[in-house]
Amino acid sequence: MPRSEDGRRRRRDSNREFAVIAYFFIGIFLAMIAYFTYFQIVRSEQFINNPYNTRLDSFAERITRGSIVSDDGTVLAETKTDADGGETRVYPQGRKYAHVIGYADNGKAGMESGYNFELLRSHSFILERVMNEMEGNKNQGDTLVTTLNNDLQSAAYEALGSQKGAVVVLEPETGKILAMVSKPDFDPNSIVTDWNTILANDDQNSVLLNRATQGLYPPGSTFKLVTALEYIREHPNDYKSYSYDCNGSITADNYTLHCFGGSVHGTVDLKTSLEKSCNSSFANIGLSLNLKKYASTSEDLLFNTDLPIQISSSKSRFSLKPDATESEIMATAIGQGTTLVSPLHMALIVSAIENNGALMNPYLADRIENTDGRIVKQYEPSAYGQMMRQKEAKILRGMMRAVVTDGTASALQSDAYKAAGKTGSAEYGTTKGDSHAWFVGYARAKGRQPIAIAVVVEGAGNGGTVAVPIAKTVFDTYFK
Amino acid sequence: MITIITEVSKYLMMILFACYTYESFSALQKSASPKRMQPILKRQLIFMFLIHLDAYLVIFAVTGEVRMLGFYAMQVLLICVIQLIYRLLYKKAARLVTNHMCMLLVIGFIILTRLDETKAIRQFTLAVIATVITLLIPFFIRHIHFLHKLPYVYAGIGIALLALVAVAGRTDYGAKLAFTFGPVSLQPSEFIKILFVFFVAAMFYHSTEFKQVIITTILAAAHVIILVLSKDLGSASIFFVTYLVMLYVSTKDVRYLGLGLGAGSLAAVVAYKLFSHVQARVIAWRDPLAVIDHQGYQVSQSLFAIGTGGWFGLGLFQGMPGKIPVADEDFVFAAISEEMGGIFAICVILVCAGCYLMFLNIAMQIHERFYKLIALGLGTTYGFQVFLTVGGVIKFIPSTGVTLPLVSYGGSSLLSTFIIFAIIQGLYIIREDEIIDEEKENIRKNKNRRTKRNGRRADAAQ
Numbered sequence: 017m018p019r020s021e022d023g024r025r026r027r028r029d030s031n032r033e034f035a036v037i038a039y040f041f042i043g044i045f046l047a048m049i050a051y052f053t054y055f056q057i058v059r060s061e062q063f064i065n066n067p068y069n070t071r072l073d074s075f076a077e078r079i080t081r082g083s084i085v086s087d088d089g090t091v092l093a094e095t096k097t098d099a100d101g102g103e104t105r106v107y108p109q110g111r112k113y114a115h116v117i118g119y120a121d122n123g124k125a126g127m128e129s130g131y132n133f134e135l136l137r138s139h140s141f142i143l144e145r146v147m148n149e150m151e152g153n154k155n156q157g158d159t160l161v162t163t164l165n166n167d168l169q170s171a172a173y174e175a176l177g178s179q180k181g182a183v184v185v186l187e188p189e190t191g192k193i194l195a196m197v198s199k200p201d202f203d204p205n206s207i208v209t210d211w212n213t214i215l216a217n218d219d220q221n222s223v224l225l226n227r228a229t230q231g232l233y234p235p236g237s238t239f240k241l242v243t244a245l246e247y248i249r250e251h252p253n254d255y256k257s258y259s260y261d262c263n264g265s266i267t268a269d270n271y272t273l274h275c276f277g278g279s280v281h282g283t284v285d286l287k288t289s290l291e292k293s294c295n296s297s298f299a300n301i302g303l304s305l306n307l308k309k310y311a312s313t314s315e316d317l318l319f320n321t322d323l324p325i326q327i328s329s330s331k332s333r334f335s336l337k338p339d340a341t342e343s344e345i346m347a348t349a350i351g352q353g354t355t356l357v358s359p360l361h362m363a364l365i366v367s368a369i370e371n372n373g374a375l376m377n378p379y380l381a382d383r384i385e386n387t388d389g390r391i392v393k394q395y396e397p398s399a400y401g402q403m404m405r406q407k408e409a410k411i412l413r414g415m416m417r418a419v420v421t422d423g424t425a426s427a428l429q430s431d432a433y434k435a436a437g438k439t440g441s442a443e444y445g446t447t448k449g450d451s452h453a454w455f456v457g458y459a460r461a462k463g464r465q466p467i468a469i470a471v472v473v474e475g476a477g478n479g480g481t482v483a484v485p486i487a488k489t490v491f492d493t494y495f496k
Numbered sequence: 497m498i499t500i501i502t503e504v505s506k507y508l509m510m511i512l513f514a515c516y517t518y519e520s521f522s523a524l525q526k527s528a529s530p531k532r533m534q535p536i537l538k539r540q541l542i543f544m545f546l547i548h549l550d551a552y553l554v555i556f557a558v559t560g561e562v563r564m565l566g567f568y569a570m571q572v573l574l575i576c577v578i579q580l581i582y583r584l585l586y587k588k589a590a591r592l593v594t595n596h597m598c599m600l601l602v603i604g605f606i607i608l609t610r611l612d613e614t615k616a617i618r619q620f621t622l623a624v625i626a627t628v629i630t631l632l633i634p635f636f637i638r639h640i641h642f643l644h645k646l647p648y649v650y651a652g653i654g655i656a657l658l659a660l661v662a663v664a665g666r667t668d669y670g671a672k673l674a675f676t677f678g679p680v681s682l683q684p685s686e687f688i689k690i691l692f693v694f695f696v697a698a699m700f701y702h703s704t705e706f707k708q709v710i711i712t713t714i715l716a717a718a719h720v721i722i723l724v725l726s727k728d729l730g731s732a733s734i735f736f737v738t739y740l741v742m743l744y745v746s747t748k749d750v751r752y753l754g755l756g757l758g759a760g761s762l763a764a765v766v767a768y769k770l771f772s773h774v775q776a777r778v779i780a781w782r783d784p785l786a787v788i789d790h791q792g793y794q795v796s797q798s799l800f801a802i803g804t805g806g807w808f809g810l811g812l813f814q815g816m817p818g819k820i821p822v823a824d825e826d827f828v829f830a831a832i833s834e835e836m837g838g839i840f841a842i843c844v845i846l847v848c849a850g851c852y853l854m855f856l857n858i859a860m861q862i863h864e865r866f867y868k869l870i871a872l873g874l875g876t877t878y879g880f881q882v883f884l885t886v887g888g889v890i891k892f893i894p895s896t897g898v899t900l901p902l903v904s905y906g907g908s909s910l911l912s913t914f915i916i917f918a919i920i921q922g923l924y925i926i927r928e929d930e931i932i933d934e935e936k937e938n939i940r941k942n943k944n945r946r947t948k949r950n951g952r953r954a955d956a957a958q
Contacts, residue, residue, distance in 0.1 A: 031860040033745040034859055034860045034872060037741050037745060037872070037876070038853070038860075041852060041856075041879045041880075042849065042853075045852075045879075045882075047892075048883065048892050049842055049846075051892040052838065052842060052845075052892075053842075055803070055890060055891070056803070056807060056838050060799075060802070060803030060806070061803070063799045063800055063802075063804075064803045064804050066785060066788075066800065068785075068800070069800040069804060070819065071800060071810075071819070072804070074816065078499070149500055150500075
């Protein structure tokens with residue numbers, strides 16, 4: 017058949033449709049290769065360092081796990097090999113870095129987990145590696161140099177004392193995390209022997225939880241920054257003319273909300289409302305807001321979103337529905353209600369405010385070096401994106417500065433630096449008056465990188481009296 | 497010491513394979529001039545044999561088993577036989593296609609030997625059988641001229657067999673795919689997809705009028721629906737896409753394409769709502785780590801392997817491809833990527849894309865419409881299957897559980913791919929016949945013209 021007359025007549029058929037299909041398939045093949053490349057470059061780290069990826073355990077048979085050091089070279093973790101070849105992971109700084117550095121036995125946590133792959137690779141001199149392979153010796157893994165600053169970490173660790181809570185300090189312009197403390201803590205050197213004791217008491221203490229990144233707290237008055245931002249967004253031109261007459265409480269929907277400590281603030285505008293942390297005024301603002309936009313502003317600020325960080329973290333929650341009742345709205349506007357936030361997240365929000373609205377991706381690893389100190393990989397600051405407009409950030413900065421000059425955080429006034437921030441006393445549980453003390457803010461000084469901080473102290477009451485002094489210690493240490 | 501051998505070899509194999517891939521695309525450019533093709537094809541063979549040799553040296557060094565060298569020698573023999581068959585019996589066949597077939601086969605042997613020696617030996621035996629079975633297919637394609645007359649036979653056999661599997665087949669991973677006869681297990685859908693292409697090509701060869709389109713669509717839909725009911729979603733989507741492509745190209749009507757894509761999307765949504773196993777695949781695709789203990793386990797393991805392997809791979813026997821469920825079949829691409837490296841894996845995709853282009857190339861060059869559609873249909877099943885398997889393994893799309901042709905372990909998949917490649921070779925031979933016919937005809941025409949002109953001149957002279 018095929019060579020029939022019929023066939024011959026159709027000979028001049030065009031191949032246009034064939035070409036369309038061929039190009040389409042070439043397109044999907046190229047898209048697939050592009051995705052594969054994207055995965056290798058961008059996404060693979062997240063998978064490689066996943067605790068379920070047991071491949072890395074086999075690396076440990078040929079590589080001695082690398083050290084972890086602070087930004088000035090203080091050793092935070094190292095592996096000691098005894099004469100018989102037995103290895104011990106040692107943490108010379110003990111409890112101070114327990115959560116952020118984590119542990120490498122009995123499972124892995126913190127940076128020991130997040131940078132497992134990097135610690136188990138060796139970029140030492142090639143001939144040395146070949147020699148070691150020939151002789152059957154292990155190669156020394158690369159060193160992880162962190163962004164953590166030993167002075168600040170010590171200051172924050174000591175300032176928090178024996179209280180439960182967390183402190184996070186970072187550079188808003190780079191995203192470098194300088195200190196990260198969580199308490200109660202544990203001794204990573206004896207994690208294996210202490211394991212059962214820790215787990216037995218864990219119901220009340222959650223010792224292993226890194227509260228800085230995984231702890232979720234009601235934000236209390238620190239959330240008024242978000243409410244204020246939403247109000248500014250809805251009233252870009254006349255937010256300054258906002259006025260409210262505070263008589264110490266506000267009632268709506270059969271629900272009465274009081275100002276903290278029974279204060280009566282009188283006539284307040286938006287700035288003084290934040291400065292004095294006036295609950296009644298912010299509840300009043302909340303009732304006026306467009307709830308859909310309120311929710312979308314909270315998502316701009318990374319609520320209900322995974323935080324961009326290499327170690328385990330929890331998603332903060334904002335769950336106010338457009339059909340919420342007035343009492344729910346009032347509670348949410350002052351940071352009570354169902355909203356929950358991690359200290360790292362609050363630190364990111366204030367660092368974006370400090371940095372003209374731009375959020376830098378927070379990071380803990382500065383670089384990877386081989387045993388001779390040659391840089392194998394340098395981690396560079398990278399932008400996450402714009403959380404808010406420059407103008408909005410500027411307005412919030414002015415209001416946060418007033419909290420220090422005229423408001424609830426006046427203890428932070430100093431000649432060495434200019435601080436700004438917001439205090440909070442976040443009620444939790446059912447007992448009236450039980451509250452977590454918060455401070456979030458930043459400090460600047462000429463010629464220095466500014467730093468942002470979030471402090472939370474569990475069940476300690478007033479942010480101004482408990483959390484602010486901790487922030488002050490950190491600022492004083494940094495700007496001394 | 498062994499670590500050094502595997503380290504050096506992985507870079508060597510990667511470079512050799514990159515060279516092979518480069519040659520295959522430079523060959524596509526120059527396909528018009530056979531003289532310039534010769535050295536390219538020869539170099540490709542050299543690269544292929546070097547990769548093969550290097551890989552088996554590593555395998556021998558690590559396992560220390562002398563029988564591996566024997567196994568290697570047998571593979572070399574098989575590759576030489578395949579090359580000789582096409583060079584001696586079918587001089588007009590496309591040697592680039594033969595080379596690609598051998599290359600993919602070799603990669604399959606290497607990774608299967610590393611994963612599971614018993615399966616590698618079985619795969620080799622099946623490859624020998626497949627070579628023998630498909631030996632005469634190009635000959636038949638060239639000389640049997642009634643293939644376009646049997647559309648209903650193809651559809652009848654196809655639907656009947658698929659229905660039989662759906663009712664009486666064995667269940668694997670939640671899908672009914674295969675029959676088992678003693679030690680032999682057969683997956684009919686692998687072969688029915690070839691019959692399906694013949695069916696659609698034959699229908700549209702005769703007519704693309706509306707009525708014919710309706711009848712064809714109903715019968716094609718029957719195939720797809722039975723496959724969906726057997727929960728064989730990979731095959732169902734291959735059949736569907738193949739039909740859609742052939743329909744569009746035959747009718748040249750974009751509206752059919754739009755209608756088909758609309759229907760396909762709708763069907764996908766309905767399938768998602770109705771079937772929990774479809775939902776599981778989508779959940780695993782969205783965020784495999786979030787459901788790593790359940791639906792996401794397989795994809796997560798695959799991505800651990802690919803990610804840890806990185807661009808250069810961990811080296812043969814240095815990774816843990818055994819952790820990936822069905823690493824020797826549907827997820828073989830992840831095993832290759834882990835141990836032989838991301839660059840090597842991209843070259844695998846490119847070589848598969850090169851095969852696809854050779855399929856489409858013959859579809860465009862050959863003049864006979866029935867054969868054009870056959871080449872297009874087979875090309876689409878091949879290309880789309882590669883897309884489904886690789887895309888699923890790297891989490892580009894939800895995984896559907898299909899094999900990587902010629903590389904994955906599995907007799908049905910191997911044999912059906914051999915058949916497809918043999919048919920394509922048959923078409924390349926027919927195309928050469930066409931060219932010769934055309935040349936003869938041109939000569940005849942020219943002669944006629946010249947005789948006429950001479951006649952006229954003679955008239956004028958008088």
